[in-house]
Amino acid sequence: MTNEELIAKYNKPVPRYTSYPPANSFVEMGEEEYLAAVDQSNNAAVDNISFYIHVPFCQHLCHYCGCNSVAMARNEVVEAYFDALHREINLLLPHLDKGRKISQIHYGGGSPTSIPLHHIRRLNEHLLGSFGTIENPEIAIECHPAYLNDEHWEQLIGCGFTRYSLGIQDFDENVLRTVNRRPSLLPVEHIVERLRQSGAKVNLDFIYGLPGQTVQSFARTIARAIGMRPNRLVTFSYAHVPYIYGRQRILEKAGLPPEAEKMRMFEQAAEQLARAGYCHIGMDHFVEPNDDLQQALERKQLHRNFRAIAHGASRHRCMPWAYRASVS
Numbered sequence: 001m002t003n004e005e006l007i008a009k010y011n012k013p014v015p016r017y018t019s020y021p022p023a024n025s026f027v028e029m030g031e032e033e034y035l036a037a038v039d040q041s042n043n044a045a046v047d048n049i050s051f052y053i054h055v056p057f058c059q060h061l062c063h064y065c066g067c068n069s070v071a072m073a074r075n076e077v078v079e080a081y082f083d084a085l086h087r088e089i090n091l092l093l094p095h096l097d098k099g100r101k102i103s104q105i106h107y108g109g110g111s112p113t114s115i116p117l118h119h120i121r122r123l124n125e126h127l128l129g130s131f132g133t134i135e136n137p138e139i140a141i142e143c144h145p146a147y148l149n150d151e152h153w154e155q156l157i158g159c160g161f162t163r164y165s166l167g168i169q170d171f172d173e174n175v176l177r178t179v180n181r182r183p184s185l186l187p188v189e190h191i192v193e194r195l196r197q198s199g200a201k202v203n204l205d206f207i208y209g210l211p212g213q214t215v216q217s218f219a220r221t222i223a224r225a226i227g228m229r230p231n232r233l234v235t236f237s238y239a240h241v242p243y244i245y246g247r248q249r250i251l252e253k254a255g256l257p258p259e260a261e262k263m264r265m266f267e268q269a270a271e272q273l274a275r276a277g278y279c280h281i282g283m284d285h286f287v288e289p290n291d292d293l294q295q296a297l298e299r300k301q302l303h304r305n306f307r308a309i310a311h312g313a314s315r316h317r318c319m320p321w322a323y324r325a326s327v328s
């Protein structure tokens, strides 16, 4: 079978593979069943514990967005949501063995940095005050750099994050304007340098297949990113599913690149990253050779260990609190 035939055969929309079970396999669970799963998680062979916190708020919605998020939530709504998170943590604490150690906390969204950052700090303190941690736990947050000034970055650093994922998507401001995405407030190079000084690792996230992107323009974006030597770099393929997210139809009018060109954007980026010494560890994830994930892959110790089943929802619906895949 030729590559083209293989691509044609498997070029179908599938759930995101970054969580398992994938979003479309999540089921509603009753309270009893859920708590039984949480209790049972205490008996897992690897007993580290990981938390995923979903923050479903953004300041503006990007036209391509396929996440569970609402724009411009009122302060009362954000406060009510975080109160609920604290209450849910308190409800679950009696079910979790206090001897378990946190290996990972991840804040995703939405855009966790689009809200007053004291909410994040308090939640982090709540979790870290409830359990010990392994040596060098990963405390990570997805950041939308459009709304963060120097003071905000200092506040995040003060929260003790060890990894930041900056949602860049593209450095081409025409592309960003077309998809209703605000560019970074500060030069990304400046942000990366400051985060590095704090001792944290930095990921840069991109999307290919958006209107206005070409193989050449996306190559320029990736070249600029490589110049910053992020610890990890992700090139997400834009998932066009207007039958789920009607707002994506706007991008059809703006003109989506043909599939073949989209594929070339990825191939070109993968070549640039390989030449720069990055390892390709997943469909669209690239890491430096000394990255934990790459080393775990080499030792064949990478496994996904789910401690409990997410509470009847996923990041594409509403997930007040859930466990996430972790590397132990």
Ligand code: SF4
Residues within 6 Å of the ligand: 057, 058, 060, 061, 062, 064, 065, 066, 067, 069, 109, 110, 111, 144
């Ligand atoms: S910032 Fe992220 S979650 Fe928010 S609208 Fe844009 S893509 Fe969606």
